[in-house]
Amino acid sequence: MKYKSQKVAYWFFALCMLLLVLQIVYGFIMGFARVGMDGLHDVIPFNTARAVHTNLLVVWLLTGFMGAAYYIIPEEAQQELVNVKLAYVQLISLAVVGVVAVVGYHFNYWEGRKFLEIPRELDFLVVVNVLLFLGLILATLWKGKRKTTTAIVLTMGLLFAALLYLPGMIWFDSQVTDAFFRWWVVHLWVEGVWELIMGGILSFLLIKLTGVDREVIEKWLYVIVGLTFLSGILGTGHHYYYIGVNKIWLVVGGIFSALEPLAFLAMALFAINMYRKGEKSHPNKLAIFWTIGAAIVSFIGAGVLGFAHTLPQTNLYTHGTLVTAMHGHLAFWGAYAMIVLAIISYAIPNLTGRKRHESTQGKLAFWLSNIGMIGMTTAFGVAGVAQVYMERKMKMEFMDVQNEISIHFVVLILCATLFATGIILYIYEFIKYGKPTDEALEAKLS
Amino acid sequence: MLSKSQARAFFLGGTAVTFLIFIGLTVYSLSPKNDQTNHQNIDEKVVRGKEIWESNNCMGCHTILGEGAYYAPELTKVYERRGEGYIKSILTSPIPWGPKGRKMVAYKMNNADADAVIAYFKWIGEINLNGFDQVVSPLSKEK
Numbered sequence A: 001m002k003y004k005s006q007k008v009a010y011w012f013f014a015l016c017m018l019l020l021v022l023q024i025v026y027g028f029i030m031g032f033a034r035v036g037m038d039g040l041h042d043v044i045p046f047n048t049a050r051a052v053h054t055n056l057l058v059v060w061l062l063t064g065f066m067g068a069a070y071y072i073i074p075e076e077a078q079q080e081l082v083n084v085k086l087a088y089v090q091l092i093s094l095a096v097v098g099v100v101a102v103v104g105y106h107f108n109y110w111e112g113r114k115f116l117e118i119p120r121e122l123d124f125l126v127v128v129n130v131l132l133f134l135g136l137i138l139a140t141l142w143k144g145k146r147k148t149t150t151a152i153v154l155t156m157g158l159l160f161a162a163l164l165y166l167p168g169m170i171w172f173d174s175q176v177t178d179a180f181f182r183w184w185v186v187h188l189w190v191e192g193v194w195e196l197i198m199g200g201i202l203s204f205l206l207i208k209l210t211g212v213d214r215e216v217i218e219k220w221l222y223v224i225v226g227l228t229f230l231s232g233i234l235g236t237g238h239h240y241y242y243i244g245v246n247k248i249w250l251v252v253g254g255i256f257s258a259l260e261p262l263a264f265l266a267m268a269l270f271a272i273n274m275y276r277k278g279e280k281s282h283p284n285k286l287a288i289f290w291t292i293g294a295a296i297v298s299f300i301g302a303g304v305l306g307f308a309h310t311l312p313q314t315n316l317y318t319h320g321t322l323v324t325a326m327h328g329h330l331a332f333w334g335a336y337a338m339i340v341l342a343i344i345s346y347a348i349p350n351l352t353g354r355k356r357h358e359s360t361q362g363k364l365a366f367w368l369s370n371i372g373m374i375g376m377t378t379a380f381g382v383a384g385v386a387q388v389y390m391e392r393k394m395k396m397e398f399m400d401v402q403n404e405i406s407i408h409f410v411v412l413i414l415c416a417t418l419f420a421t422g423i424i425l426y427i428y429e430f431i432k433y434g435k436p437t438d439e440a441l442e443a444k445l446s
Numbered sequence B: 001m002l003s004k005s006q007a008r009a010f011f012l013g014g015t016a017v018t019f020l021i022f023i024g025l026t027v028y029s030l031s032p033k034n035d036q037t038n039h040q041n042i043d044e045k046v047v048r049g050k051e052i053w054e055s056n057n058c059m060g061c062h063t064i065l066g067e068g069a070y071y072a073p074e075l076t077k078v079y080e081r082r083g084e085g086y087i088k089s090i091l092t093s094p095i096p097w098g099p100k101g102r103k104m105v106a107y108k109m110n111n112a113d114a115d116a117v118i119a120y121f122k123w124i125g126e127i128n129l130n131g132f133d134q135v136v137s138p139l140s141k142e143k
């Protein structure tokens, strides 16, 4: 750690860990409900569990991105955060809004729009919170000595993510228009601006971990985010095939979304090449694992498994089935969960001054969670393909098909247990490191 | 070799061009002459139905237009598949519906609310979905 104010990042990361645990608990509730063990139905019906599961996911990832920004921006701009107190205010208000939303979901207080369940009244609080966050980051960047490409791409990602939240707040009478603009948030986030955030964090980590020249890394960063937007914006069309809008999207969405994996491929090749090229061998091996891992697994989850159902001819059959859940899990995990866990793994030793760089628990956490998640993806995938075949080709009834495939959810629960063990080990490590200290300032690891 | 400023130009240029095309296509596909949804049929009842659909997060178990959760039946064609009476008895039922073992929430709706949801399903069922309507519902495919 080079700047005292970077310490605030620690508390964002701590909130991340807490929300991640809760997300997994609700994942298990759904997993068990799907094999008939729905004893909680009266208190936490499936739709409550699902809204909590996916919203906690989004909130812990955003919390992680914010923590990453509070860590990265001072170091890149060579400038202490302009106001540390306000950063803590922002953290606490974020946690409060999150808790109110999640509690509300248990009392039928929500808007049933997938991923955007937060009621509109609370949306306004989210907007205020994010404005405060952006204000702090932009002011720090503005006052700073340097404005690096890494910092700019990261900040641009965060700024656009905030702007794109707005179309999701408009009310439409038509379900079709509602769905249309819901994707401006959901798709343009994960296949657009969040990739800028991911790219920014990845580039920061690669500069630190490999020692390759900043100019080289940042040049490729531009190429990657260029590919992202070039394919991803018009790629939104892959959600417009079958929701009741013009057929032109079958062509446009089909072509451009088929190009989207290129950005993820570029990211993976970029990370691997920079790692090979680097002369410096950084002692923080765990951070290297998570960083390179994120680049590779995001290509598999988003690129390969996304491509698997993105052509209109395929999507006609897979649209809205468990095939989508298969892709959703590995894509979110590889791209966004892993990059957040990577920056945490990198930052924590620097914040606390303790160097548990090669702990066995840390490595086990990496392997167990990844193997568990790949197993879960496979279980969803097998269930999904079977569902598509029986329901949409053999014309069997929905619930009859569900009963046929319930065995795959036993497998899902087993793999999820492996996954959760990995996460528990990761959090055990996080706690073991202890709290951030000012003494760590001297320990210039960079 | 590509320079950093060329890389930046690629990023900015590509983004600007695709973004403009995207806005253009959005205007085109939402313009009234390209409507596939029978927009004129959205009356107060349908809107009320959508409100009920949202405020209860039915999408947290079901899919509609192929969007939502994968726990309970896809409902795009439910009006055609099951008919009014069947749907009404589910929505007004005092105990959780679930003949095949998986439970729905018991909403105990009054008649007016149930009718609004049914009107909403009826409107949804008539949308032209570019061929998905033929695939999505096993029974309606028979026709």
Ligand code: HEM
Pocket: A114, A115, A186, A190, A191, A238, A239, A257, A258, A260, A261, A298, A302, A303, A305, A306, A307, A308, A309, A310, A311, A315, A318, A319, A320, A321, A324, A327, A328, A331, A332, A335, A336, B066, B067, B068
């Ligand atoms: C990190 C990046 C990505 C993440 C986090 C992600 C996540 C998701 C999620 C959660 C859904 C379900 C959304 C919903 O129904 O509300 C989804 C749907 C979809 N994704 Fe991705 N995705 C990513 C990248 C991609 C890419 C690169 C492609 C294409 C090559 C792709 C293709 C699709 C398609 C076609 C659907 C629609 C599935 C359906 O019709 O039900 N995704 N994605």
Ligand code: HEM
Pocket: A023, A024, A027, A028, A030, A031, A034, A050, A053, A054, A057, A324, A325, A326, A328, A329, A332, A333, A337, A412, A413, A416, A417, A419, A420, B068, B069, B070, B071
């Ligand atoms: C113990 C671990 C987990 C279990 C048992 C689990 C289980 C589930 C289940 C059963 C669903 C609902 C599918 C349906 O509608 O029927 C779901 C949805 C989802 N989960 Fe998980 N999950 C777990 C962890 C995670 C993690 C770590 C992530 C992210 C990295 C994640 C991301 C998602 C997403 C994005 C969806 C929505 C998918 C879609 O709508 O297509 N889950 N999960």
Ligand SMILES: [Fe+2]
Pocket: A187, A191, A235, A236, A238, A239
């Ligand atoms: Fe998408």
